[in-house]
Amino acid sequence: MEDLTNVERAVELLQQLGLKEYEAKCFVALTQLPSGTAKHISEISEVPRTRVYDAVRVLETKGLVEIQHANPQRFRAVSIEEAAQTLRAEYESRTDSLRETLQGVEAATVEDEVDVSHEVWALSGSAAIATRTSQLIEEAEEEIVLVVGHELALTDGLVDQLESAQDRGVSVIVGTVSESLREDVRALLPGAEAFVSELGWLSSMAAADDDTEITRLLLIDRATILVSTAHSNAATKEESEQAVFGRGFDNGLVTIVRRLMATGLFPVDGPPSGAAGEGASSDAS
Amino acid sequence: MEDLTNVERAVELLQQLGLKEYEAKCFVALTQLPSGTAKHISEISEVPRTRVYDAVRVLETKGLVEIQHANPQRFRAVSIEEAAQTLRAEYESRTDSLRETLQGVEAATVEDEVDVSHEVWALSGSAAIATRTSQLIEEAEEEIVLVVGHELALTDGLVDQLESAQDRGVSVIVGTVSESLREDVRALLPGAEAFVSELGWLSSMAAADDDTEITRLLLIDRATILVSTAHSNAATKEESEQAVFGRGFDNGLVTIVRRLMATGLFPVDGPPSGAAGEGASSDAS
DNA sequence: AATCCGTTAACTCGATTAATCACAACACAA
DNA sequence: TTGTGTTGTGATTAATCGAGTTAACGGATT
Numbered sequence A, B: 001m002e003d004l005t006n007v008e009r010a011v012e013l014l015q016q017l018g019l020k021e022y023e024a025k026c027f028v029a030l031t032q033l034p035s036g037t038a039k040h041i042s043e044i045s046e047v048p049r050t051r052v053y054d055a056v057r058v059l060e061t062k063g064l065v066e067i068q069h070a071n072p073q074r075f076r077a078v079s080i081e082e083a084a085q086t087l088r089a090e091y092e093s094r095t096d097s098l099r100e101t102l103q104g105v106e107a108a109t110v111e112d113e114v115d116v117s118h119e120v121w122a123l124s125g126s127a128a129i130a131t132r133t134s135q136l137i138e139e140a141e142e143e144i145v146l147v148v149g150h151e152l153a154l155t156d157g158l159v160d161q162l163e164s165a166q167d168r169g170v171s172v173i174v175g176t177v178s179e180s181l182r183e184d185v186r187a188l189l190p191g192a193e194a195f196v197s198e199l200g201w202l203s204s205m206a207a208a209d210d211d212t213e214i215t216r217l218l219l220i221d222r223a224t225i226l227v228s229t230a231h232s233n234a235a236t237k238e239e240s241e242q243a244v245f246g247r248g249f250d251n252g253l254v255t256i257v258r259r260l261m262a263t264g265l266f267p268v269d270g271p272p273s274g275a276a277g278e279g280a281s282s283d284a285s
Numbered sequence C: 001a002a003t004c005c006g007t008t009a010a011c012t013c014g015a016t017t018a019a020t021c022a023c024a025a026c027a028c029a030a
Numbered sequence D: 001t002t003g004t005g006t007t008g009t010g011a012t013t014a015a016t017c018g019a020g021t022t023a024a025c026g027g028a029t030t
Helices: A004-016 A021-031 A038-045 A049-061 A080-103 A126-138 A156-167 A179-188 A252-265 A277-282 B004-016 B021-031 B038-045 B049-061 B080-103 B126-139 B156-167 B179-188 B252-265 B277-282
Strands: A065-068 A074-077 A120-124 A143-148 A171-176 A193-196 A210-220 A224-233 A239-247 B065-068 B074-077 B120-124 B143-148 B171-176 B193-196 B210-220 B224-233 B239-247
Touching: A004 A021, A004 B080, A021 A038, A021 A049, A021 A065, A021 A074, A021 A080, A038 A049, A049 A065, A049 B120, A080 B004, A080 B080, A080 B126, A120 A126, A120 B049, A126 A156, A126 A210, A126 A224, A126 A239, A126 B080, A143 A156, A156 A171, A171 A179, A179 A193, B004 B021, B021 B038, B021 B049, B021 B065, B021 B074, B021 B080, B038 B049, B049 B065, B120 B126, B126 B156, B126 B210, B126 B224, B126 B239, B143 B156, B156 B171, B171 B179, B179 B193, B210 B239
Parallel strands: A143 A171, A171 A193, B143 B171, B171 B193
Antiparallel strands: A065 A074, A065 B120, A120 A239, A120 B065, A143 A210, A210 A224, A224 A239, B065 B074, B120 B239, B143 B210, B210 B224, B224 B239
């Protein structure tokens, strides 16, 4: 009674996990009782009494409740821990099946060759962006320029990957937004160049009612770029991360960013070695 | 083309994982291509071309595809492995949140005391049944009588639990359907009584068009019983496991099963010690 | 028998989704 | 220029599904 918010959250989560509204509400109600009748459940869950039976029966087939076939019937939920495990196991087996099934599908009619040199791809979701970031870092052969616009963007995994890139002879240059973060980088990655950059020039792109900031800016071998932004919309209160990445030395996006980096990105310590300066002078598409 | 079935399976799985039909079909189509346009996707996925755009946009927000904003737009799916991980992670975080949220809910109005001695509960799903089985075994104080009607029912975990029950002084009696399985039990559980039982008397309960067999039959301290049956319906081709369990010495179900075990269940080696015989003579409800 | 309660099943309404259509912007060729 | 075809967006219709309600059945109680 005192925690309506928690109940609502739980109901919403259960629906996201595939339960219908009534099922979710009934289950949450049952977790609040050692056991209960349809009437009882209806009262605390606000589910029409006559529909409790359907809902609970479905829950039973999913292994989430047990039914006592008496008069009146009594219902009881399994433990929270067990319910969570049951649901998790269900989706885990589904993703596993999906993996197998999709691997047995692949390959369709091959389409014509596509010019890959001017591609600019958009993607969203922190996980997807992180994955792409590490893929790009791993394919670097000569140089990695990384500007982290937010503390959270510099994860342990990222540091490890940069380290192993250095080990195979790739030069790593890291820009940060703050002095303190630069010190961290210098401690974590001794072999890398570290500098403080100003990303203000890009923040001005953001719309007025949004709160957008750059989280990552990655340039691989001067020919592949990835820019990611965290976009927290004030209206919907949603946090989302978006990114674009482009391939090819004369790719439009790559060219622009290379030029921007050469001119306005490295004001404090000056442009690092040949990273951006050389690119700026050698792109004439 | 040659594996329509696989494609259909994948689409179905993706829908079970929360995607809409069009989204699922588009994604599967994209896994068959390095990249493709809306037209291309529409052709292999049978999704109306004009709807491909929406579907793919949703997929992008879920981190499953990347979009090239060109003319025409091009779309590309992330790797199968990455897609599976993304989906799995999504549901894992949801079950975790659920666990936490539910723990912050518990407890509602306490209802009147319920007479617990005649309860008979029904539950379904192998996982749920296995969990309940182990809970019952762990609460045993004196005696466990277990009849396994199917080889698969005797899992390693089950054996371990029976072993630890023996260690705390609980006598374990195991019935099997075959002589060979009995030998296995004798090897795995030296301290336990093992015998071959006949379960034919219960199989006759099954309806004609079904294929039902008893997988487990568990009697704890002569006062709690669990019977589980594997029910493979020929019509729907679905495999499901169901169970009932009851508590209390004079519980109707317990009484019946105790009596049945005393009379007709142990024909080969005779009834073990005092397990069922004593019960049969002492129940007068 | 009359009535109450528990239970099931059927039906309505509304929202979401699938499927189709119409249109504007653009490219290319005749 | 005109015609043709393609791309992308938006609106519209049709079908499906879930939520909410009502009716009907059967057993138990009085």
